Amino acid sequence: MASHLIRIPRLYRRIAPFYAPLRPFWTGTACRAAERYFESVALPGALTPQSEVLDLGCGPGVNLKRLRSLNLPFAHYIGADLSSAMLAKRNGHSLAASSFILSDVHRLPFQANSFDVILSTWMFSHLIHPSLVVREARRLLRPGGWLIITCFIRPGWLSDMLFRPVERWFLMHDISLNEIQDWPGLVDVKTFAWGCNAVVRLRNNEVLA
Ligand SMILES: C[S@@+](CC[C@H](N)C(=O)[O-])C[C@H]1O[C@@H](n2cnc3c(N)ncnc32)[C@H](O)[C@@H]1O
Numbered sequence: 390m391a392s393h394l395i396r397i398p399r400l401y402r403r404i405a406p407f408y409a410p411l412r413p414f415w416t417g418t419a420c421r422a423a424e425r426y427f428e429s430v431a432l433p434g435a436l437t438p439q440s441e442v443l444d445l446g447c448g449p450g451v452n453l454k455r456l457r458s459l460n461l462p463f464a465h466y467i468g469a470d471l472s473s474a475m476l477a478k479r480n481g482h483s484l485a486a487s488s489f490i491l492s493d494v495h496r497l498p499f500q501a502n503s504f505d506v507i508l509s510t511w512m513f514s515h516l517i518h519p520s521l522v523v524r525e526a527r528r529l530l531r532p533g534g535w536l537i538i539t540c541f542i543r544p545g546w547l548s549d550m551l552f553r554p555v556e557r558w559f560l561m562h563d564i565s566l567n568e569i570q571d572w573p574g575l576v577d578v579k580t581f582a583w584g585c586n587a588v589v590r591l592r593n594n595e596v597l598a
Pocket residue numbers: 397398401412445446447448449451469470471472475492493494495509510511512515516
């Protein structure tokens with residue numbers, strides 16, 4: 390896992406200059422339905438004007454821009470990413486009520502019960518053990534808080550065969566629906582694009598009445 394933490398920033402140092410301009414090409418095609426569900430159902434269902442929001446693997450801050458352009462309510466946004474090159478591209482997105490930190494999402498420098506909504510878009514597929522990050526996110530969530538994830542999944546052998554070479558190059562790992570079903574606090578999983586994308590909603594309901 391430690392070598393992964395060196396290889397990810399190295400990969401994104403190369404990708405960062407092109408990432409934001411190229412993002413609409415894949416989020417507007419292969420990932421369009423998942424992105425739409427995330428924006429129109431998952432985010433509005435979780436956010437309130439009091440929400441303290443944490444964005445795991447925030448990259449250049451596209452989710453902060455999205456919250457603002459969709460006029461969604463929140464109190465404060467923090468983006469966390471392991472790549473300083475990606476964070477450096479957040480020009481113009483880091484206005485008031487927001488901050489960004491350079492951090493590995495496995496070990497975030499926040500106290501328990503700090504956030505109402507934790508987001509993560511298209512980052513989970515980089516994780517070797519995603520359930521460890523789900524556990525860390527649940528530590529940080531307040532009772533009733535939401536964890537909302539968009540990620541790539543593998544529905545079967547054909548997608549396995551097609552995506553494996555690309556995944557290897559992008560340091561990505563298989564996440565299966567079976568694995569997601571075991572994540573604690575799972576509310577629902579919606580799949581899109583022939584089962585290749587998922588929007589996962591989890592909730593910290595441990596202390597809810
Ligand atoms: C595909 S980009 C997604 C960026 C943004 N969330 C979006 O939707 O465009 C994946 C991001 O996850 C970050 N990342 C990967 N592993 C990470 C880790 N262990 N800790 C923090 N960030 C990580 C990468 O540096 C990269 O910026």
